[in-house]
Amino acid sequence: xxxxxxxxxxxxxxxxxxxxxxxxxxxxxxxxxxxxxxxxxxxxxxxxxxxxxxxxxxxxxxxxxxxxxxxxxxxxxxxxxxxxxxxxxxxxxxxxxxxxxxxxxxxxxxxxxxxxxxxxxxxxxxxxxxxxxxxxxxxxxxxxxxxxxxxxxxxxxxxxxxxxxxxxxxxxxxxxxxxxxxxxxxxxxxxxxxxxxxxxxxxxxxxxxxxxxxxxxxxxxxxxxxxxxxxxxxxxxxxxxxxxxxxxxxxxxxxx
Amino acid sequence: xxxxxxxxxxxxxxxxxxxxxxxxxxxxxxxxxxxxxxxxxxxxxxxxxxxxxxxxxxxxxxxxxxxxxxxxxxxxxxxxxxxxxxxxxxxxxxxxxxxxxxxxxxxxxxxxxxxxxxxxxxxxxxxxxxxxxxxxxxxxxxxxxxxxxxxxxxxxxxxxxxxxxxxxxxxxxxxxxxxxxxxxxxxxxxxxxxxxxxxxxxxxxxxxxxxxxxxxxxxxxxxxxxxxxxxxxxxxxxxxxxxxxxxxxxxxxxxxxxxxxxxxxxxxxxxxx
Ligand SMILES: Nc1ncnc2c1ncn2[C@@H]1O[C@H](COP(=O)(O)OP(=O)(O)OP(=O)(O)O)[C@@H](O)[C@H]1O
Ligand SMILES: [Mg+2]
Numbered sequence: 001x002x003x004x005x006x007x008x009x010x011x012x013x014x015x016x017x018x019x020x021x022x023x024x025x026x027x028x029x030x031x032x033x034x035x036x037x038x039x040x041x042x043x044x045x046x047x048x049x050x051x052x053x054x055x056x057x058x059x060x061x062x063x064x065x066x067x068x069x070x071x072x073x074x075x076x077x078x079x080x081x082x083x084x085x086x087x088x089x090x091x092x093x094x095x096x097x098x099x100x101x102x103x104x105x106x107x108x109x110x111x112x113x114x115x116x117x118x119x120x121x122x123x124x125x126x127x128x129x130x131x132x133x134x135x136x137x138x139x140x141x142x143x144x145x146x147x148x149x150x151x152x153x154x155x156x157x158x159x160x161x162x163x164x165x166x167x168x169x170x171x172x173x174x175x176x177x178x179x180x181x182x183x184x185x186x187x188x189x190x191x192x193x194x195x196x197x198x199x200x201x202x203x204x205x206x207x208x209x210x211x212x213x214x215x216x217x218x219x220x221x222x223x224x225x226x227x228x229x230x231x232x233x234x235x236x237x238x239x240x241x242x243x244x245x246x247x248x249x250x251x252x253x254x255x256x
Numbered sequence: 257x258x259x260x261x262x263x264x265x266x267x268x269x270x271x272x273x274x275x276x277x278x279x280x281x282x283x284x285x286x287x288x289x290x291x292x293x294x295x296x297x298x299x300x301x302x303x304x305x306x307x308x309x310x311x312x313x314x315x316x317x318x319x320x321x322x323x324x325x326x327x328x329x330x331x332x333x334x335x336x337x338x339x340x341x342x343x344x345x346x347x348x349x350x351x352x353x354x355x356x357x358x359x360x361x362x363x364x365x366x367x368x369x370x371x372x373x374x375x376x377x378x379x380x381x382x383x384x385x386x387x388x389x390x391x392x393x394x395x396x397x398x399x400x401x402x403x404x405x406x407x408x409x410x411x412x413x414x415x416x417x418x419x420x421x422x423x424x425x426x427x428x429x430x431x432x433x434x435x436x437x438x439x440x441x442x443x444x445x446x447x448x449x450x451x452x453x454x455x456x457x458x459x460x461x462x463x464x465x466x467x468x469x470x471x472x473x474x475x476x477x478x479x480x481x482x483x484x485x486x487x488x489x490x491x492x493x494x495x496x497x498x499x500x501x502x503x504x505x506x507x508x509x510x511x512x513x514x515x516x517x518x519x520x521x522x523x524x525x526x527x528x529x
Contacts, residue, residue: 051429069430081427085445085522095431097441124522144431 001026002048002148002180007057009043009206016205017043018054023199023208027147028178032195034185034238040206041184042078045150048182049075061148074146078153080133082125088112088136089121095144111139115169131162138166142173151183155190167193171218188234192227193220200237202245209241310492318492319499322481332500335466335477338394339508342401342469343462347455349402350409357410358417368414375407380468387472397469404465405458412454416447449523452516456509463505478504 002025009018017040025031033041046052048059050066050073059066061073082091093108112121115135125133134154141149154170155163167190174181185191191198195214202209212234216226292312299306306314322328353371357364382400390396420443428442470479478497485493 049430051426069432071432075430077423077426079423081423083424083427083442083445085448085519087522094427094441126522 001060001062002182003060004044004048005058005060007044007047007054007059009040009047009052010055018047019205019207020057021206021208022057023211025180025182027180030174030181030183030194030196031199032183032185032191032197033199033201034188034191034234035201035206035209036203036242037186039201039203041201042152043206044201045075045152045182045184048148049073049150051075071144072146073148073150074141074144075150076137076141076152076154078156080125080130080137082128082133082136082140084125086125087121088117088123088125088128091125091136092139092143094140107143111143112136114142114173115139131158131166134158135166135169138170138173145177146179148180149182151181153184153186156186163190170194188231188238189222192216192230192234193222198234200234200241202241204245209244210237212237308491310495314492315495315499318490319496322493322496328481328496328500331476331478331481331497332504335470335479336504338397338401338469338477339459339462339466341394342398342465343405343459345398345402346405346458346462347409350406350454350458351413351451354410354413355417358414364414371407371410375411379403379465383468383472392473396472397466397474400469401462401465404461408457408461409454412450412457413447416450416454417443419450420446445519448516448519452512452520455512455516459508459512460505463501463508467501 002023004021004023007018007021008016010016021040021044023031033044035041043052047054048066050059050069053067061070066073082088083094086094089108089112092111093104096104096107109118109121112118115138117132117135117139120128120132120136125136128136134157138154141151151170155166158166170181171194183194185194192214197211197213199211200209201207214230216230221227295306295309296311296313298304299311310318319328353367357368357371379400382403383396386396386400390399424446425438425442428438433441466477467479467482470477471483474480474483478500481497481500482494485491485497
């Protein structure tokens, strides 16, 4: 169980990126976070990963406080962030150094195959397309078999077709190992295709406005009436969140 | 239809660059070779006596004579040793100080302004002072060369360390790299391309400064051949020494470039496209 316990983060410049955010994600759950640009989603993931320490509150994984990056927590950044001086296979195996060569090779080969890039294993990152690079980054995050995987808008820069393909990849991977998965997105359809639950964030300061269950059976059919109905439900919620936010927020929050 | 058309097109495209690859460098040779031949002819035909500007054949034979007596090698080795010592010193200090000021903001604010101030001084201006301090022999020469090498290496390393992508460093943090592992697996490879460029720039300056150093009084070295040629009125010897400088400069630069090549293969993959 991953727990964010009343986490607040104020940046040195005074921006209150998170205020009093509490979340609980159980093992095997896939939580999707949606919210407007700049509302604090990346800040939340970075705090959950231990990369940044919250100003207040704490992050717990199965009761252990997370104050620095932890081997059981993997994070996938918004950009692939591949190391340009390592070939694809070595990028994927980056987190496995120190393990026996044979084991490493086996796990790397498996992870690369899982994202469908076996024929690109010996290629430099610069020779990859954007979608391929992102898939390598996914393989790199998964190869250490983290029990928590935090994904920051992993597919937002991709075209609709690649995105759907990678969403399916991700669901397959999640099905196999059942890690805790927290995924940030701007895309309501993506949230509904992937999420067991959806957390909606509001901004200034960043807070969780509400968390809803997604009562759709898997595999999910984007074209079904039930899917459409859920989409309308989420849209309505987002709308009212925005309205409440506009209503409540003092004027200066909207000045730039 | 479509396929065969493309195949022919692809072959035609392949053939063209192959030819161009041979021809393009050859184009660059036309002017210098043409000038050399023209000058050679002009002297042969008696249009000029070629005393102050010796024709290529005289330069070649002077070069060959100097090489045959072993003179050339002796002077070249002395100069090479000076460059090697000065380059080594300059690289060691440039790398250390550059890494420190690049890494630590405090050290940067403390040291960098002074070094930038010193850098503004034309290094040759130090020569009289160095002679007073270190004498006229090897020490002052090597220090002058080292200073010439120091600045490009210092600037290159500092800039490279400063511009290491924080996002890539975070990848290292996510995988919980220790300090030394972070240096070895992230920082070193990241600064490598800029470092090699700064080494090559430093080497170029090293060759420039060895000439200045040998002008300030030397009984050996290629720079001595230059001043000796001037005093004895032997322009062919001067040009032969210049040719030797050019060859050695190119050779040492090539050594650095090829020693670094295995570490920069990932960049090559990019450049080749
Ligand atoms: N390093 C930082 N220093 C200061 N302020 C920051 C920093 N990072 C983010 N912020 C601010 O904190 C707020 C939340 O930023 P964050 O990156 O978490 O938003 P986000 O929800 O991920 O946005 P997006 O959807 O555009 O990625 C923003 O107002 C941003 O300007
Ligand atoms: Mg973000």
